[in-house]
Amino acid sequence: MPVPARLAPLLAEYDFACERLLHRLTGPTMDSGDGEQVEVPPLTDAELLWEPVPGSWSVRRHADGPGVGATVLVGAGEWGRDGGRPHPWPPPVTTIAWRINHLTTILAGRADHTDGTHSLTDDSDEPQPTATGAIAGLAAATAAWRATLLRADDAALDTVGYSTYPDGSDAEDVFLDIVWWVNQEVVHHGAEIALLRDLHLRLA
DSSP: OOOOTTTHHHHHHHHHHHHHHHHHHHOSEEEOSSSOEEEOOOOOHHHHTOOSSTTOBOEEEGGGOOOTTOOEEESSSSEEEEEOSSOOSSOOOBOHHHHHHHHHHHHHHHHHHHHSOSOOOGGGOOOOOSHHHHHHHHHHHHHHHHHHHHTOOHHHHTOBTSSOOTTSSTTTSBHHHHHHHHHHHHHHHHHHHHHHHHHHHHHO
16 A cells, blocks of 8 residues: 555655664664764663662662552563653653653554554563663564554544543544654654663763
């Protein structure tokens, strides 16, 4: 099925943002933005869980309980992601692990609630405490959402509630607006992750 004209630039933006983010995490090099390839060391487990300030929200063992200001650890299995509402003010600084898992659940969840089983939730997700596991989960989620986009036609783009993802405005917005929103999630969280990598290199 051909990509609708309205979707094509958003799909290109999504592909570019995902490629940059994954290369920023895995290396060995990435485009600096002007065509120059710069060296990028692969993300380590210690860097994944590095807390840049005291009280950072992260991914933790359920047995250890939530971090400062969090009221719950979200997720199944041994590990969960700090969360809870209402969020504290000012918003907590979050680790690379937290940000990767947040992106992973957004992408995988929306893919599933658009043309999948409509069953995935944050509570059923299993946050990964290793760099290898976290990156693999993110890569799979980015691919799942891309596959969902490729199945959307013009009618789908104009449909309110085409995605039934429960943790967003999907029930009230046309699908094209959701596509735009997911792109900005990848762009802005990807930039935050890149900055944390720069800080870890110099401060940890």
